[in-house]
Amino acid sequence: MNRKRMLVLAATAACLAFGAGLWAAPPADPVAARHEAMEEIGATMKTLGGMARGQTPYDAAVVAAKASAIKAHLEAAARLFPPGSDRPPSEAKPEVWTDKAGFDKSMKDSATAAAALAASRDAASFKAALGALGQTCKSCHDRYRHPDEH
């Protein structure tokens, strides 16, 4: 019962976050905005990583809420790369714009992996889905982010 309520709450929160992302006006500083979204995703991945390692008990409702938040951030971030937003401190490679179709697909693959993570229902599938999401982070960063700190 409690778990069900948590799920509903999580789903509502995710929808709200998603809606807010959709309707938000383009931010004045897309570089800072996408940086912040990525930082949020990183922090959330760390929380889920702790659960995957057994530091906190596995909780499907928490996973669903966190994964949905990641998905919302990814979908918001995907719209935070307007042409010309490659000035420092941006770490985006030119390929974000020269290979826009590839970049968009990469972001979409990541959001899909986050959705799969949100839908995982036991500890084993959670761990596998978290690993799969992590792989999408890595492959997008490899192709579209400058390799080392600037």
Add this chain to the structure above:
Amino acid sequence: MTRRRIHIGLGLAAASLAGVAAGLWLASTPDPLVAPLPERSPDPANGRVLYHAGSCGACHRAADAAHPHADLPIGGAPFPTPLGTFYPGNLTPDLETGLGAWSETDFANAMLRGLSPDGRHYFPAFPYTSFRHMSLADVSDLRAFLMSLPAVRSPARPPSLPLLGMARRGVGLWKRLAGEGITPPPEREPSSGASWSRGAYLTHTVGHCGECHTPRDGLMAMDPARLFVGGPHPAGDGKVPGLRGLIGSGRYTDAADLATALQYGETYGYDRLSSGGMGRIQENLAKLPHADLQAIAEYLASLEP
């Protein structure tokens, strides 16, 4: 009279030039280890650990990621440096193009002295500058592991460097001038445990972390005074982070957190560890026994800012 003087002068100049050239030639002479190495039966399982600790496959990878043997260190992928581009060689035991025909002494000379089986200097893009402090037993175990891999034919490609032959001989001089300045891993302090020492050995020597994380001096050698402080990327784009004060800066909470970061990288939210320059390294570190990751983390955590 004057003409005779000029002749003597010219003769002296030529003689001193020849002397300098002979001196340089002597100073750049390769200094190989001599066979035979101590008799022992190598342990390829330990070799596998060292192979991943050294991320050998990160540089000795296939040029084409879609190659059917791209999971093996068949070599050929470009390794750009400010001096030119190198193409790390094939480490599989193929007789013609790999290490199949190499004796154990040949392999030890490559790892510890930076010399090829035919006695020529390797460029220090191959980090023997760090490996030279490896134990002979570890070198022989690493070779045993490489010899246990499937043999794949993958011909080596010479580096694209200006004046290749002369530059290669010049490496001999560089080894004398710069190579000796490279510090071995710190001696074990009475207060530190075996894990810390193992971590120091894996970090300095086998993992050769300093090759990227230590800035280079005027001779392009790792500057021992600025060990692990980070600096410009050797390939010229961006910066390599320092490895000092990782805990104090709040980047990691403690050594255990750092070990987790090395093992899981971006999958568990530790940014910059699974992509970019560190990506291929972390992929290898993830295959180490956890005790070794903890040892590396323990050593790194002890590095003061």
